[in-house]
Amino acid sequence: xxxxxxxxxxxxxxxxxxxxxxxxxxxxxxxASLLExxxxxxxxxxxxxxxxxxxxxxxxIELAAPDRESLLVGWLNELVYRGEVNKCVYGKVHVxxxxxxxxxxxxxxxxxxxxxxxxKAATWHRLRVKETPAGFEATVVFDV
Numbered sequence: 001x002x003x004x005x006x007x008x009x010x011x012x013x014x015x016x017x018x019x020x021x022x023x024x025x026x027x028x029x030x031x032a033s034l035l036e037x038x039x040x041x042x043x044x045x046x047x048x049x050x051x052x053x054x055x056x057x058x059x060x061i062e063l064a065a066p067d068r069e070s071l072l073v074g075w076l077n078e079l080v081y082r083g084e085v086n087k088c089v090y091g092k093v094h095v096x097x098x099x100x101x102x103x104x105x106x107x108x109x110x111x112x113x114x115x116x117x118x119x120k121a122a123t124w125h126r127l128r129v130k131e132t133p134a135g136f137e138a139t140v141v142f143d144v
Contacts, residue, residue, distance in 0.1 A: 022117070022142045023126065029135035031068065032098035035075055038138065039093040039107070042079055045119055045142065047112030050091035054108035061105045068100050068129040072138060075103060076122035087111060119144055 024041055028034040043050035061078055065071035079090050088109030095105045120143040128139040 020144060021123075021125070022119075022144050023139065024142065025137065025139045027132070027135060027137040031100070031136055032095040032103075034129070034136040034138055035072065035095045035098055035103060035105070036093050038072060038076055038140065039079055039090055042076055042119065042122075042142075043089045043091040043093075045117050045144075046083065046089045047091075047110075047116050048114035049112055050089045050110065052091070052110055054092050055111050056086065056088055056109035058106050058108050061107060062103070064102050066101060069124075069127050071098075071101060071103060072129055072140065073122045073124065073127060075105075076140065076142075079107070080119050080121060082107075083109070117144055 022045065024045075026034065026037045026041055028037045040050075059082070061075075063071060063074050063078060065074050083089055086109055088111050090107040090109050092108040092110075093105060094107075095103055097104045123141045123143050125141040126139055127141070130137050
């Protein structure tokens with residue numbers, strides 16, 4: 001039985017900031033090089049020793065997407081997924097061919113001895129790929 005003496009809190013919500021994201025900007029002279037640079041950046045986020053000699057056999061990756069932005073997110077998420085499954089980071093990357101909607105690449109993984117940050121995914125938040133007079137630049141936010 002409620003005697004009216006207890007106070008109740010009305011329904012509501014609030015936003016709490018957290019540090020679960022990492023924004024990265026990178027540039028390159030062409031789109032294929034931008035994809036390679038994004039992979040190198042991801043590897044550097046994942047492990048301190050990402051640039052060491054590969055310890056895994058080369059893997060081929062082929063992806064298609066409706067536009068550059070989708071291709072970039074798909075590419076990074078493919079590397080995150082493969083890295084999780086294979087317990088490695090992909091510091092050695094060569095994009096064999098890239099267009100606005102398609103890429104073919106060869107990647108070589110390495111088991112990191114100095115893991116750095118776990119990355120859950122590349123997101124669409126503040127995603128941007130832009131052609132510039134010097135080539136391309138992009139912004140990607142990672143969920144960490």
